[in-house]
Amino acid sequence: MSEARVWPAEADLDLGWMKQRGEWGMKATPSKQGLTLADIQIGSYGDPVDRSDNQTGRPRGAAARPNSYRIGGYAVVNKSEIWLENASFLYEEALQRQWSSATDVPWHTIKPLRDDIEQAQCQLATFLTEVEFVAGDVPARWISNTTPDYFEPRQCLLAQVMDESRHMDVFRKRALANGGGLMLTSGGTAGVVGSIDLARDFTEMSSRLHISGEGAVLTIFRMGELMAYNDAEKAIYRLCAQDEARHVAFGVMHMRYMHETAPERHEEIQCYLDEAERQILAGSQNPAGNQTDASEALAILLGGGKDKYDDGLNKLLAIRKRQVQEYIKRVRSTGFGARFDNGRSQLTEMLNQAAA
Numbered sequence: 001m002s003e004a005r006v007w008p009a010e011a012d013l014d015l016g017w018m019k020q021r022g023e024w025g026m027k028a029t030p031s032k033q034g035l036t037l038a039d040i041q042i043g044s045y046g047d048p049v050d051r052s053d054n055q056t057g058r059p060r061g062a063a064a065r066p067n068s069y070r071i072g073g074y075a076v077v078n079k080s081e082i083w084l085e086n087a088s089f090l091y092e093e094a095l096q097r098q099w100s101s102a103t104d105v106p107w108h109t110i111k112p113l114r115d116d117i118e119q120a121q122c123q124l125a126t127f128l129t130e131v132e133f134v135a136g137d138v139p140a141r142w143i144s145n146t147t148p149d150y151f152e153p154r155q156c157l158l159a160q161v162m163d164e165s166r167h168m169d170v171f172r173k174r175a176l177a178n179g180g181g182l183m184l185t186s187g188g189t190a191g192v193v194g195s196i197d198l199a200r201d202f203t204e205m206s207s208r209l210h211i212s213g214e215g216a217v218l219t220i221f222r223m224g225e226l227m228a229y230n231d232a233e234k235a236i237y238r239l240c241a242q243d244e245a246r247h248v249a250f251g252v253m254h255m256r257y258m259h260e261t262a263p264e265r266h267e268e269i270q271c272y273l274d275e276a277e278r279q280i281l282a283g284s285q286n287p288a289g290n291q292t293d294a295s296e297a298l299a300i301l302l303g304g305g306k307d308k309y310d311d312g313l314n315k316l317l318a319i320r321k322r323q324v325q326e327y328i329k330r331v332r333s334t335g336f337g338a339r340f341d342n343g344r345s346q347l348t349e350m351l352n353q354a355a356a
């Protein structure tokens with residue numbers, strides 16, 4: 001028989017915590033999409049400070065505890081450094097659109113392919129596995145570096161890391177799903193990792209990762225129908241494109257916020273874009289000259305075989321051009337588009353030459 005529990009007399013309870021709290025009387029109301037992060041941005045809870053001194057991991061809006069350890073060591077403490085207007089929306093969308101690489105891809109539709117096609121597909125899958133590894137690894141470093149006061153962008157980055165984890169595994173699964181396997185590591189991503197990971201500023205990192213790097217990958221995924229040989233590959237590209245579009249949108253909206261709120265940093269950001277464009281130029285000129293393994297594999301898939309390489313290369317050049325056009329459109333929507341009209345960007349010249 002269990003003994004009856006003895007509660008301490010009320011006089012023995014501290015209950016000091018009952019008086020220590022954030023703003024009280026809050027009642028969030030669910031919207032059409034349910035109770036979203038946007039719905040709980042109410043009262044002082046929805047209003048992050050412009051500069052955060054929160055180094056203790058205190059949830060935004062909670063009462064501070066003076067004897068807390070300074071566990072954070074957060075480097076990102078200025079709102080403009082990481083903020084964007086609708087992070088809450090992007091986060092909710094990420095939650096709603098999670099998919100499973102195990103069950104949402106019709107793997108049974110993959111049938112034996114010609115050797116050169118399977119090899120090209122496996123080479124591309126190897127390359128993309130590397131790319132997705134970087135895309136998860138780099139934002140992950142910034143999450144724990146950001147004050148919890150700016151938790152909405154942090155939540156988006158956490159969701160991105162999950163997305164990239166799935167992208168990494170889905171391309172690995174593709175490489176192993178049809179009698180092929182992983183092929184030659186590109187090593188090419190070492191440069192990308194070096195450049196993105198050297199960033200000591202979030203916006204610098206985001207311009208390289210979200211706007212330029214993932215933007216280019218998004219264009220390729222959107223053209224996935226052209227290089228897919230079965231419904232499984234089509235589904236992979238389509239589902240990955242849906243996720244990438246969110247990651248790119250994060251970068252675009254953050255840069256837009258920066259443009260609107262931090263004019264003192266405009267010139268610095270133009271320099272990040274200069275650098276991104278130098279890399280885009282190098283990449284877009286690549287198909288005409290020195291091939292990377294991934295470009296060759298792409299051209300073989302687009303053309304329909306080694307013997308139709310020239311056809312494939314033409315299609316690849318069209319995709320490269322589209323990557324540049326979409327990049328320009330994105331940068332215009334951040335507010336930094338004057339660079340394409342005042343001669344600062346070399347990309348417009350490249351497009352004009354290509355059109356001539």
Ligand SMILES: [Fe+2]
Nearest residue numbers: 132135164167
């Ligand atoms: Fe990805």
Ligand SMILES: [Fe+2]
Nearest residue numbers: 135214244247
């Ligand atoms: Fe991504």
